[in-house]
Amino acid sequence: MAVVSVQQALSGAIAPGSEVTVRGWVRTRRDSGELCFVNVSDGSCFDPIQVVATAALGNFADEVRKLSSGCSVIATGTLAPSMGKGQRFELQATAIEVTGWVDDPLTYPMQPKQHSLEYLREYAHLRPRTNLFGAVTRIRHCLAQAVHRFFHEQGFYWISTPIITTSDAEGAGQMFRVSTLDLANLPRDGRGDVDFSRDFFGKETFLTVSGQLNVEAYCLALSKVYTFGPTFRAENSHTTRHLAEFWMIEPEIAFATLKEDADLAEAFLKYLFRAVLDERADDMAFIAERVEKTAISRLQAFIDAPFERIDYTEAVALLQKSGQKFDFPVEWGLDLQTEHERWLTEQHVGRPVVVMNYPEQIKAFYMRLNDDGRTVAAMDVLAPGIGEIIGGSQREERLDVLDARMAQFGLEPAHYGWYRDLRRYGSVPHAGFGLGFERLVVYTCGLANIRDAIPYPRAPGLATF
């Protein structure tokens, strides 16, 4: 008698009449005369399997009839076509072993009803047992797998860039300090300042905000590389759109300009969404039913439509003559806000848009200065329903221009010796982009709060894990 997953049992791949064992957690139990219907989920797919129990089971009255939501069971029986609605197969049980009961079923936090997302965030260890977070977890997995598969198929190599770092890739972001210094007895130098030479790495260290600068070194040796790892921002913006800890995907390609960068972003996003629609139809159907009506249709539209590409300068002109009232000003030299981005992609174009060539003063020092001297080869990919989903740029590969830009930003060249080396030794045009993985999950699953796109939602004060 084979142990099978619920996914296998329901897939049709196992002949009806086969004796199988499934294992999982009870979602619901329903009694009907001398029968008992127990829905069992093992998380392998969206649907639970219906296990049909009869009084012929030795523990029918003592145990089966007492099963409640959350109990764990091992059910053995015959797989049979089901008469029930919405299910092709059921398990006619010959044995149900209860492996774990629920302490006080009335207070079990995951009652078989719809809980609010706020409530579920307080039960991060149990919410994966709900329909929604089971679905989000499987979709998230599907996206992560597709990320690795896409790059592998395209000849990219995965690089894990340092998490603990001394440099601030963005030249701006608030960073978390990493230290083993004893706060009760901080070592001091002669001037009374904290003596970081006594810290673990012999200098002041932080959590990385981006792996981009590091991965450029690998790009200029292996041509096509990507990172996929955690990054950190200690921003005190406790919005529904920001996380202190999030995973980032950062591909980097050599011998490439902003055009190839945009091509890559388009091919990449389409590949990911195709994978989700192909592989997680069950979960996406639930998302479309319960979370976001357009979840499936908007991914399909995303895949079908070629991205529009417009210059920042043109985008500003379009916004200015749109007749639309915006909260934030629209003016050449200012960054675009979400309301502007969403108007462009949703109202004006009606499909994803790549906005390119932003004013140099609002972008990072490493972005390549265009010939006009006023703009840099930066891009943002905007998507209907969310706004910016990808940000990227061609990197400044000319050492003299880079040095001038670093001076303009007040960066100390000595701290960037290795980065400058990449321009001294076989420099080539190269480009890349960054994509916040949770933002991708939020968009795919139609979630409103980014804390529902990570396995453990942690707002300040909620860091219990």
Add this chain to the structure above:
Amino acid sequence: MAVVSVQQALSGAIAPGSEVTVRGWVRTRRDSGELCFVNVSDGSCFDPIQVVATAALGNFADEVRKLSSGCSVIATGTLAPSMGKGQRFELQATAIEVTGWVDDPLTYPMQPKQHSLEYLREYAHLRPRTNLFGAVTRIRHCLAQAVHRFFHEQGFYWISTPIITTSDAEGAGQMFRVSTLDLANLPRDGRGDVDFSRDFFGKETFLTVSGQLNVEAYCLALSKVYTFGPTFRAENSHTTRHLAEFWMIEPEIAFATLKEDADLAEAFLKYLFRAVLDERADDMAFIAERVEKTAISRLQAFIDAPFERIDYTEAVALLQKSGQKFDFPVEWGLDLQTEHERWLTEQHVGRPVVVMNYPEQIKAFYMRLNDDGRTVAAMDVLAPGIGEIIGGSQREERLDVLDARMAQFGLEPAHYGWYRDLRRYGSVPHAGFGLGFERLVVYTCGLANIRDAIPYPRAPGLATF
């Protein structure tokens, strides 16, 4: 005229006589009469391609003849069968564009000769251009892809567990503090202690040492899950075997005992090594030639041999009667040292060994107490040439036994409320293991120092990235 990777050009998949463009970095240049042979690597595979230049090129004398190691070029020409040794194809150039020169070729740090590993660690941003680190990077990538592919094919879901955490999964390890408190003006509470309620998360936080406890929650909902992410240990053991920051793989399976855990570990490792031998034959041939003679044969032997399984108690007896002189004592109740592990796997069994059921007092609180009351269901997988490569256990699923173990270890139950919940609500036997990814890379590539298994080697004082 198609742009192709060096891997594509050399693979035989492109018809000889085709006009193609390759792009990359010069490894070597050799002049022979009116010909110039330029080896170009783009990192897509181990071998560079030989580009043959003649005086017919407009920039032959001014540029091509001046190319040195590290210069970047775009070479266009005809793909032709090669007369040269060890290469099937070469590129007969019709144009060579130099995209980037090397500042002062005589001082370029990556001269075309063999550098010491110590030297290369100081040039982490350039060492990926060497044969060895190109190979290690591709093998590392191959292993990482195989990790995700194996679990995906087996129905596991990837979970990213928190990096910043309040709990210490091992109950022991030295942890890095994560904080945004201003060290120059530490907030104090009424008693003069540091007031962590003013820190970013409102409490004291650290970098995770393991995702295991967290991933158990997902295991008890989705049945088969795994983590693959960075973990941190602030251990002041600056050996060639330890890293402060490393990636860990932690699968967790529900309805499973130690036996299934060992089965999973065996299938997993064999899958990974098979992937490396199948997909990175070029790099492994170099490793076998230059780094570790047995690199290929030992992976093959690993794949071919069934793992042996012995109890810790039996292992101790075997070691005691081995007649071998060990530096560390062998006694029931003490942990096995690397010398013991290597004797077992290399001398005694001659293939991988799973040692199971260790004394409870030397293992973590969450490991399942066996019926003998003296041992826990823990395992270590030992491999010839390295010793321990995987550590795992069945987890204690009985709340009363877990509580007793936590009391024994002096752990505060209130800090583990969510972890105890998993035993209160549908508890099931479950098991998992942990595998340090860099350790796997070290073993696969026959490296002696674990700092050569990460993209950026960082010993204290070397944290320049």
